[in-house]
Amino acid sequence: MQKPSIPKGTRDFGPAQVARRQHIFNVIRRTFESFGFAPLETPTLENLSVLTGKYGDEGDQLLFKVLNSGDFAKDVTAEDLASGSKALLPKVAEKGLRYDLTVPFARYVAMNRGTLTFPFKRYQMQPVWRADRPQRGRYREFYQCDADVVGTDSLLCEAEIVLMMAQVLGGLGLHDFTIKINHRGVLRNIYQALGGEGRETDLFVAIDKLDKIGREGVTKELLERGFSELTIDTLFALLTVEGSYEEKLQRLLAGFVTAGVEPDGTRPSAAEDGQDTANYRGLTELAEVRDLLTASGFKQFDRLEFDPTLARGLSYYTGCIFEVKINNVQMGSVSGGGRYDNLTGSFGLPGVSGVGFSFGVDRLYDCLEALDLFTVTGETPTRCLITHFDVASGRAALPLLAELRAAGIPAELYPDASKLQKQFKYADAKGIPLVIIMGPEEIAAGVVKVKIMQTGTERVLPIGEVVTALTAE
Amino acid sequence: MQKPSIPKGTRDFGPAQVARRQHIFNVIRRTFESFGFAPLETPTLENLSVLTGKYGDEGDQLLFKVLNSGDFAKDVTAEDLASGSKALLPKVAEKGLRYDLTVPFARYVAMNRGTLTFPFKRYQMQPVWRADRPQRGRYREFYQCDADVVGTDSLLCEAEIVLMMAQVLGGLGLHDFTIKINHRGVLRNIYQALGGEGRETDLFVAIDKLDKIGREGVTKELLERGFSELTIDTLFALLTVEGSYEEKLQRLLAGFVTAGVEPDGTRPSAAEDGQDTANYRGLTELAEVRDLLTASGFKQFDRLEFDPTLARGLSYYTGCIFEVKINNVQMGSVSGGGRYDNLTGSFGLPGVSGVGFSFGVDRLYDCLEALDLFTVTGETPTRCLITHFDVASGRAALPLLAELRAAGIPAELYPDASKLQKQFKYADAKGIPLVIIMGPEEIAAGVVKVKIMQTGTERVLPIGEVVTALTAE
Incomplete structure (x- = not known):
């Protein structure tokens, strides 16, 4: 292997x-x-005729050359081989990488x-x-x-x-x-x-x-x-x-x-x-x-x-x-x-x-x-993860998911109904800032819990107000 | 040549x-x-060991291979050469282009x-x-x-x-x-x-x-x-x-x-x-x-x-x-x-x-x-060309130029005091939609002429109002 x-x-x-x-x-x-x-x-890819001789001898050495396709060695004779790489080159490669x-x-x-x-x-x-x-x-x-x-x-x-x-x-x-x-x-x-x-x-x-x-x-x-x-x-x-x-x-x-x-x-x-x-x-x-x-x-x-x-x-x-x-x-x-x-x-x-x-x-x-001048970027563009409790609540989350994306908020529903702990670990590892919890209880009440991962604070919002609240932030 | x-x-x-x-x-x-x-x-560049055998025989043929740098032929013997390109390949190339x-x-x-x-x-x-x-x-x-x-x-x-x-x-x-x-x-x-x-x-x-x-x-x-x-x-x-x-x-x-x-x-x-x-x-x-x-x-x-x-x-x-x-x-x-x-x-x-x-x-x-679904794009991102009459008016245009750019309007001052006709031809050929005319007369009056290239219409604006007028459009 x-x-x-x-x-x-x-x-x-x-x-x-x-x-x-x-x-x-x-x-x-x-x-x-x-x-x-x-x-x-x-x-x-540029032709070597364009690249060669433009960067001095050292530059010519540092050019990456691309082997001709197909039977590249068909025109190479034993004499060519004996005269070394430099003489051989034009017979086997006519293109190089941009330098x-x-x-x-x-x-x-x-x-x-x-x-x-x-x-x-x-x-x-x-x-x-x-x-x-x-x-x-x-x-x-x-x-x-x-x-x-x-x-x-x-x-x-x-x-x-x-x-x-x-x-x-x-x-x-x-x-x-x-x-x-x-x-x-x-x-x-x-x-x-x-x-x-x-x-x-x-x-x-x-x-x-x-x-x-x-x-x-x-x-x-x-x-x-x-x-x-x-x-x-x-x-x-x-x-x-x-x-x-x-x-x-x-x-x-x-x-x-x-x-x-x-x-x-x-x-x-x-x-x-x-x-x-x-x-x-x-x-x-x-x-x-x-x-x-x-x-x-x-x-x-x-x-x-x-x-x-x-x-x-x-x-x-x-x-x-x-x-x-x-x-x-x-x-x-x-x-x-x-x-x-x-x-x-x-x-x-x-x-x-x-x-x-x-x-x-x-x-x-x-x-x-x-100089530590990069703003913190996570491992994903996702701003918001919706947790996935079971098949029914997963499906119930799909309209909200579509609404978030349509509002320009990159969002994901965790793809499987795995243990909640695993889903939070996922959000944490990827640097997703917000997690929306939407289980059977919340759905029955017409609300969701929004958790801010950095602070751990949670708030409860009516489903219909989530997108407005998140776009306002 | x-x-x-x-x-x-x-x-x-x-x-x-x-x-x-x-x-x-x-x-x-x-x-x-x-x-x-x-x-x-x-x-x-990927190692050929990663690429080869993943795309079928035809794919292997279609891979671009990169010649080893330096004296690539140093380990090649006359026997290698006699056995053909396929046998020769591993001796002269170990990298290929992403396929x-x-x-x-x-x-x-x-x-x-x-x-x-x-x-x-x-x-x-x-x-x-x-x-x-x-x-x-x-x-x-x-x-x-x-x-x-x-x-x-x-x-x-x-x-x-x-x-x-x-x-x-x-x-x-x-x-x-x-x-x-x-x-x-x-x-x-x-x-x-x-x-x-x-x-x-x-x-x-x-x-x-x-x-x-x-x-x-x-x-x-x-x-x-x-x-x-x-x-x-x-x-x-x-x-x-x-x-x-x-x-x-x-x-x-x-x-x-x-x-x-x-x-x-x-x-x-x-x-x-x-x-x-x-x-x-x-x-x-x-x-x-x-x-x-x-x-x-x-x-x-x-x-x-x-x-x-x-x-x-x-x-x-x-x-x-x-x-x-x-x-x-x-x-x-x-x-x-x-x-x-x-x-x-x-x-x-x-x-x-x-x-x-x-x-x-x-x-x-x-x-x-x-399907003709591209919106018309010119040959330049420039939205606005300022014409260049002479050295003095060219310099006088520089603050406006800086102001336009700071307002997010890509802009150019024509670099030389060439004939006006040539400058208009330039705007036309590049598809620049607006031309600002700012000669000695305009400068003396504190105004500029803005010409919309597509319609040919011109309007006169006080210099201080140009950026506001153009950002409003």
Whole structure:
């Protein structure tokens, strides 16, 4: 007899967990939709020709590949086998599981370019699969919730990402958060200030490690790579400017001017506004995002941090980048995103730029659980259990049962005339808040007893008044 | 440059389709929950040891298998390769994609037997995958919506399945339906009446073809298998009894008594009720289901048909069986189910019986579309687009935008100050019903123009009254 199990890194979600997860999805969906994002769903299976090469070598390794159906090995020769798994792969598998939501979105936009109206705002909440080594908080099947706008350069989109992040977190009761924002243009200007142009990757790799190895570690690494101590000091002076959002903009501007960094072009809207940061695109755009937020009534600037060290690994970002942390829980970022150019280039549709971001539902779940922010959910949606004395009183309860359900109160009649104690144990174990006792005596008197399970209090009500009394609660 | 595509038998769902599908899921979910069914979600990936052998040989063929990650071919020898795909499979794949929702549910119940409270009522709405030949209405990835109760024999569950089927179809606006009901016990009694016991499979196979090859074809087949003409006449007399639900029960009872069929045991509840069909379990239970429905206020007996020819292929059914057709659309059954014994036997937990049923979302979708029953949904949830004249008026619109969203009205400001014509085209293409025009003139006057896209009518409103006016609609 086999002992049943599920694959490593996957999970079953029982009733209480599904209800909690649905709560998170609902808050995110409502927010996305209120900002005009439309839902998209793409297939679980994608052609490997679509997926391969989009996530780097490591990503290709982590793709789950699906064996061709039927006689999958019919074209495999002994030579193929001898040349190893990598050479064998294209002969036995042509489909894989969705690895993220961005590549399928790009594929969808490219395939439907003729019929879509741009700007196209879509959200997508679906599971993705990665053959990662499973560990705490890292699963092989997990959900992503993405929202992207393609087909516009407007910084309104960036401002709205901040608004949506704050609205979702507030809607979930997660009030102690920090939204970090930076701009790839700022990072580029910093490289230029160091005379490090052309060696951006070295600097980038080092900065990305700042969290892990600290200033000392990064300094050591940069010295080994031939950067001077003066350069490194300048780097840290720029990266670690302090002050408010506004003060950091001004201090970096001063730093760039001192270092003789060439302005990298203006945006007309910024010029009109007369921003004095106008000639450095990164700073200009960050200032404009701040102004759009202010005009939108955004009040949480204490939770929006301009962090010049924020890099985000994905190289396709080209403008603003975002990352969100919950401060009172030990947990990686729960959301992130940024602006990219050329999303659909590899699918034959160049020049489609956009901006998007994503929530990690599993991390949000863990945060809410750690902070005890879930309202108590039972193991069932049932609000009311009617006990079952015997066949006759069971039948007599059916009209009330139908009435409760019609009034929107999920209800059950215990299916068998078991011992009352067993029926109460059932209500207790499932977390059903109300039990209606309706035995022969009650029926004869035209009443029912309603017991509130949490307090144990009972009250007697005429049968005809039960639904009104319970809907009033 | 690759031309992107999706695998055969899979689909992208754009915004309007997702909205319509969500409508179907919501109606089903609300119904399931109002009857006290709790949500369960199981992983997409299951171990092949769990899936294989549960769906027959054909099912095993149709399972999508997932290649082991990493160097999947490392243990494969030239001899393995020579012995073909079937022998090779266990060496390269140990996981597969969910094929239905019943086996994962059984696996879940068996794995969690120690902590679950029975009766356990669960619903599950998730996609499943089958490597079937794609054709019209048949996909390789499609959704199932199942509800099952395990751990009780109560016929209340059967009655509630009929109630839920009727409620979901009514909720979707599908009023011209037939719920067919039969009982495996009735089929068994019919076999007995023919003296065909022990040859049930022959009869069963023939009856199952009645729809396709007609009475003549079935007769021919049964003659070839050695049944007498008299037997076959008796068979058809029993299978094709006419009349109401009640009349069919009585006529079959008379037929069984005449044929000298031995009663197959009683149910105490039926005996108490003094049903005269008491000694034939199938007839007894069908009578009790009818009584429970009547007591529940069920009024649609004209849509509930007792059909003694209903067989349903799956051999694990042991009691009542169900199937639902929409009469005014050319479409296979949209729902079906039945009672089974021993759901979890193959996972080491014998004796768990239950009853369940399933909706096919894709077929429901096609019915609703064929009957034009979807309310018009645009390509976006946005109810209201604010036009964008220039930078200053764009910014001036942001407080109104925030106010609309806070009032629960999904809204967008067109992201760029493009030509007005382009912005209107955008609203039109996306199906946005309202456009708010808020240019420099309007701002100076403290008003906006609201245009109803469908009628073209415009009205001028003070900015401060827009939200109240739109929420009132």
